[in-house]
Amino acid sequence: MILRPGVALPTKAAPPPTMGKTPVEICCSIGRIIAHVPWRTPKRKIAMTxxxxxxxxxVVRAWIERFNAADPDGIAALYHADAINHQVVFAPVxxxxxxxxxFAREFAAAxxxxxxxxxxxxxxxxxxxWRDPKGRRGCGFFTVRGGLITFQRGYWDRQSFQVKG
Known part of the structure; x- marks a missing residue:
């Protein structure tokens, strides 16, 4: 602001447009932030209907709930018939x-x-x-069309999951 003689200073400045927003909301300009920690899982299962x-x-919120319930049928219902799931440490499925x-194999194993x-x-x-209760971290990229997952790619450290404990 340039001050000139005879021009009064504003008595109260307007708050910045970021006032009241979290740092993540301020920094994220490519999309909308849908959820931020802490996550609260509903106490009931969401039926597909x-x-x-x-x-x-x-759709990803429903995926998380069904994943945490170890429900292979429920989670599979969220995928398109021709979907691809590529966890980068494995070949695409x-x-x-x-x-x-x-998912049935993985849920049975751990x-x-x-x-x-x-x-x-x-x-x-x-x-x-995401993270798990032991602090291991990863991220997943989901493409959703018509309410179904058509492509998923997951990045996580395979070695950290092989360590006992």
Missing amino acids: ELTDKRPAA EGRTAIREM RMVCIPDILHEAGDAAILE
């Missing part, structure tokens, strides 16, 4: 049936929990930053 919100973030079988830290949504994509 209740999934009326087809936006990517809503193609098709809803194969994706269901992958108790897995996804605690979302941040869920971003931009267009037909949702980006999930």
